[in-house]
Amino acid sequence: MNINTEKGKGRIWRSIYGALALRLGLVFAVYTLCRLIFYFYNKDLLGIDSWASFNQIMLGGLRFDASAIAYTNLLVIVLHLLPLRMRSRASYQRFIDWIYWLSNIPMLILNLGDVVYYRFSGRRTSLSVFEEFGNENPFNFVHFLWSYWGITLIGIVIVLIWVWLYRRTRPTQTVLVRSPWLYYTGSVALAAGSIALLIGAMRGGFLAATRPISPANASAYVDRAEQRAMVLNTPFTMIRLADKFVLPDYRFMDEQRARALFDPVRLSADSTQYTGLMRGRNVVLIIWESMAREWVGALNRDIEGYEGYTPFIDSLLQHSYYFECGYAGGGKSIDAMPNLMASIPKPQSSFVLSPYSGNRISSVVEIARRAGYQTAFFHNAPNGSMGFDAMARQLGFEQYYGKTEFGDDSQYDGKWGIWDEPFLQFVCEKIGTLREPFFAGEFTTTSHEPYQLPAQYEGVFAHGPIPIHRCVRYTDYALKRFFERAKQMPWYKNTLFVITADHAVPGHLEEYKNSRGLFRIPMIFFDPSGQLVGRDSTTIVQQADLMPTLLDLLGLDAPVVAFGHNMLDSNADHWAMSTLDGAYQMVRGDYLLQFDGERVIALYNYKQDPHLQTDLQHSDSEALGELLPLMQSYLQQFSQRMREDKLQVKP
Incomplete structure (x- = not known):
């Protein structure tokens, strides 16, 4: 197979796949940062009393982050995986840029909003919040941003740093496989493997017996129920509770x-x-x-x-x-x-x-x-x-x-x-x-x-x-x-x-x-x-x-x-x-x-x-x-x- 590289010879992270990995890595970093902010703002309510508990929550949260990121970045991932030779072109990348930010900036706002709202609700926000406050003045949100200007300022700083880092993920390597059969076969194989990883991330695991994770799974990583909110993230709870909540048909006893x-x-x-x-x-x-x-x-x-x-x-x-x-x-x-x-x-x-x-x-x-x-x-x-x-x-x-x-x-x-x-x-x-x-x-x-x-x-x-x-x-x-x-x-x-x-x-x-x-x-x-x-x-x-x-x-x-x-x-x-x-x-x-x-x-x-x-x-x-x-x-x-x-x- 003959490969012609224009820049960054041999560096996979400069390929379209490397760019995808780096970009998703930035999203993971932002979710983790939001979790840390959530902790410092609400630590008096969370009752985390040891490094072991803190680390367990932070690591457990990655599982829920992976699920939320897989859902919210689905289109971003698909656009990177499509077996198209034009994927590294500037116009195609600009289109991905727009989808990336439209998929992720609202999620940052939701996560930071819950940093504050948790102190009032005691739980992560679900989509029901839009029904609950659907008849209220929409300018209340603007007032919220002003009232909690510290969190708003943190959000702005995160976005600025995020954009600066994102610009350095643009693929600079063009891989040209002269054989169309090899190019498309390789691309489809990589896409298939990536999709398998994507499905596993969405479900929260790769075993056939694994049920799609729900907010209840957060209990496995906490010592106290009020700590579940730190394990979770707001996009995840909104996605998992998007449908009207249906009570389980409990049958504990006759x-x-x-x-x-x-x-x-x-x-x-x-x-x-x-x-x-x-x-x-x-x-x-x-x-x-x-x-x-x-x-x-x-x-x-x-x-x-x-x-x-x-x-x-x-x-x-x-x-x-x-x-x-x-x-x-x-x-x-x-x-x-x-x-x-x-x-x-x-x-x-x-x-x-x-x-x-x-x-x-x-x-x-x-x-x-x-x-x-x-x-x-x-x-x-x-x-x-x-x-x-x-x-x-x-x-x-x-x-x-x-x-x-x-x-x-x-x-x-x-x-x-x-x-x-x-x-x-x-x-x-x-x-x-x-x-x-x-x-x-x-x-x-x-x-x-x-x-x-x-x-x-x-x-x-x-x-x-x-x-x-x-x-x-x-x-x-x-x-x-x-x-x-x-x-x-x-x-x-x-x-x-x-x-x-x-x-x-x-x-x-x-x-x-x-x-x-x-x-x-x-x-x-x-x-x-x-x-x-x-x-x-x-x-x-x-x-x-x-x-x-x-x-x-x-x-x-x-x-x-x-x-x-x-x-x-x-x-x-x-x-x-x-x-x-x-x-x-x-x-x-x-x-x-x-x-x-x-x-x-x-x-x-x-x-x-x-x-x-x-x-x-x-x-x-x-x-x-x-x-x-x-x-x-x-x-x-x-x-x-x-x-x-x-x-x-x-x-």
Whole structure:
């Protein structure tokens, strides 16, 4: 075979194949750099405590990077492998350049965006984020770039260096094989071998028995569930979760044993000392955006010198019945409404974005409406935001009030909605027009990134260690003003107020920088008549418990499917389930169990090990033997009922 080389004699890396290897190598380097940035920005949440763990995560991440890069650079790879003699020509290379950058710059943006967003969501972003925020102002993204200018600047520097290095990968060797048969045979053979490597990279392995890797495979490289996000990369999760999430058809045990461990069907109301205590009362449910338990000083009395950021809530707790061990089921705002009002936890993908969003459901709102309650839901945001108006209707709310009904855009924060103080005054006013008894819900917005305040309050509310703290102070003040006005209303003393959160967000206290702290929220019941007052510091409660609890308090006897328990039932087996980046987490008794549907990730005794450092799955078989079957029973029934549209009790 006669070979004529124009430049770089004998240097394979100067050939079209060498150029491909170098260019893909640069992409791998950028993904690895993004993983390092992710680590340094979020290391307080990841809990990586040894070089061995760090190296395992970094090396394990390459497997997921290879899959994402193989998918996103498929066209780039094919263009390099096509058996065309023109592949080294300048015009052909310029075309490859365009495809290369269009394939990879957006992936860099996604990876760097998740460096920041992980602190709010606790997981890698999937395509559902575009549905979740599809109705929001697109200029919010520009504001995001400005707010986190440090990450934006890092991204720009990475691109500049990347471009500089890429220009040095242009093939400078022209290989001319005079025999067409040899040229095309050799090119096809190289292409076939490369395609085999490509398929292996996409699947995450080369064995025939290897299933295509999914986010769940990240568990093999971590010691703690919250570290999975560092193993993964955002393009990978978007690709693998591109289709609507379908719950697995779990079959851990026979149905009789599953229902003996946990039965979601409630044929009649619970019978407790509180049954019917609030019969005929109005209900106002206030869902406070990003209201972590960490913000409330009165819930953290064990932390010396800590006052928190909610002086009004602290004072209200003295006259309320509240639970100190409350947990959210998910990490996004859209997870809260079905969980709180229909006892439907997050099925990995948020319920409203899942294939099951059209399932027939039972909610405390609909049951109350059928019992004669007038129902209304309020949300500060533009109508249609995050689909809350549609979700409110599905839950049984007859009326919806948003930014449009508020009618004064001078009070709009320019990003998410009407400032909390004026909107809560509006809520109070409109509630006064409802016929009693009524069930009203309000979802606040101001304590949301980018954490802005109305101009008149700049400098009024002190900054804390992180930006959200002053917004928490502001919303606390807005609630104080709401209650000051509500006290003057004739419906006030006949109303049960429930205050809780949509989800928590990581703060600055070390006590909350773990997968348990990530979901801890307040759960407060305030009865102005003083009939319901107390502090529960031991019962574990969750968002899904609210529906059965309200049904009991209001004396509403209706058969329902509920994936929670009555918080006030001392005989119930109380525990909390949360969804953690593709895995499930159960808190029960003194223990916390993490399970991905196939294997146990970790078991902790959080009472003895509050920072979740010691995995007990191999040393405490008794605790594992109690929690794992219970979690499997729950997952099996939850999955089957979601898949088969059995979230209602048949008459």
